[in-house]
Amino acid sequence: MFATLSDRLADTFKQLRGKGRLSEADIDATAREIRIALLEADVALPVVKEFVAAVKERARGAEVTGALNPAQQVVKIVNEELVTILGGETRRIRFAKNPPTVIMLAGLQGAGKTTLAAKLALWLKGQGKSPMLVAADLQRPNAVKQLQVNGERAGVTVFAPEPGNGVGDPVAVARTAIDEARRTLHDVVIVDTAGRLGVDAEMMQQAADIRDAVQPDEVLFVVDAMIGQDAVSTAQAFLDGVGFDGVVLTKLDGDARGGAALSIRSVTGRPVMFASSGEKLTDFDLFHPDRMASRILD
Numbered sequence: 001m002f003a004t005l006s007d008r009l010a011d012t013f014k015q016l017r018g019k020g021r022l023s024e025a026d027i028d029a030t031a032r033e034i035r036i037a038l039l040e041a042d043v044a045l046p047v048v049k050e051f052v053a054a055v056k057e058r059a060r061g062a063e064v065t066g067a068l069n070p071a072q073q074v075v076k077i078v079n080e081e082l083v084t085i086l087g088g089e090t091r092r093i094r095f096a097k098n099p100p101t102v103i104m105l106a107g108l109q110g111a112g113k114t115t116l117a118a119k120l121a122l123w124l125k126g127q128g129k130s131p132m133l134v135a136a137d138l139q140r141p142n143a144v145k146q147l148q149v150n151g152e153r154a155g156v157t158v159f160a161p162e163p164g165n166g167v168g169d170p171v172a173v174a175r176t177a178i179d180e181a182r183r184t185l186h187d188v189v190i191v192d193t194a195g196r197l198g199v200d201a202e203m204m205q206q207a208a209d210i211r212d213a214v215q216p217d218e219v220l221f222v223v224d225a226m227i228g229q230d231a232v233s234t235a236q237a238f239l240d241g242v243g244f245d246g247v248v249l250t251k252l253d254g255d256a257r258g259g260a261a262l263s264i265r266s267v268t269g270r271p272v273m274f275a276s277s278g279e280k281l282t283d284f285d286l287f288h289p290d291r292m293a294s295r296i297l298d
């Protein structure tokens with residue numbers, strides 16, 4: 001991920017090396033190169049425009065100070081602007097004052113939701129929490145089983161509807177699960193909901209019904225970073241249909257160009273909170289905008 005973007009930006013900065021002072025033409029040329037690099041990385045156009053305008057303005061105003069030469073100053077500005085579009089500070093889970101904290105997951109089928117649910121549960125366990133996973137994805141025949149298997153691997157309790165009860169009602173399952181969590185002193189409940197292959201009104205309604213029934217403290221939108229710009233349009237649809245507080249980017253280990261990671265915060269106004277980067281349950285962490293920016297500029 002980001003390999004092409006990193007290379008392109010490095011080439012751009014190389015051209016500024018050795019310059020004593022940046023002319024207007026240098027700044028324009030640099031801005032153009034950065035624009036191309038971001039567009040090639042599949043970053044959404046409005047985000048690219050805003051980014052380039054900010055870099056240009058700051059590069060123009062940059063004083064030639066003792067510590068940094070002009071090329072280094074541009075790198076510093078780009079770094080800071082990357083951190084900004086990636087969300088600035090790391091956004092952590094806001095735990096409820098009165099447990100359990102309810103975290104609801106929403107997203108398309110195949111986004112990596114079920115895997116993520118177990119990863120998040122394992123991570124929370126490492127933070128000293130006692131999480132419970134709830135199988136409210138009753139759409140996909142194998143989803144309940146998959147959550148149970150993953151939950152077992154993570155060593156966390158999974159609340160699932162009794163088998164053989166037909167399709168079942170995900171709202172009732174989620175509601176019952178929260179009562180059960182309270183009774184059994186689990187302090188975080190993670191509700192896995194059904195996705196579809198594409199954005200679908202019925203799926204949105206079901207997720208909204210679950211949201212209304214369980215009043216989650218955090219709704220996390222889970223999205224596959226590999227789908228690039230589609231991640232941004234899907235996010236917009238979920239924002240309108242269900243609403244969410246934060247984003248989880250999955251499959252960051254793939255060879256995606258990085259556009260989803262760089263666009264989603266600016267377009268939706270919601271922070272990326274977690275990053276999932278592999279099939280192992282431990283391939284998961286908080287999303288750190290500063291570390292991600294450094295990786296891009298490495």
Ligand code: GDP
Nearest residue numbers: 109110111112113114115250251276277278279
């Ligand atoms: P769901 O339909 O949203 O519940 O998605 P799943 O959790 O079933 O994941 C779909 C596929 O993506 C599975 O084969 C997972 O093993 C895989 N997957 C999930 N997260 C990641 C990730 O971060 N990296 C990679 N490479 N694969 C992942």
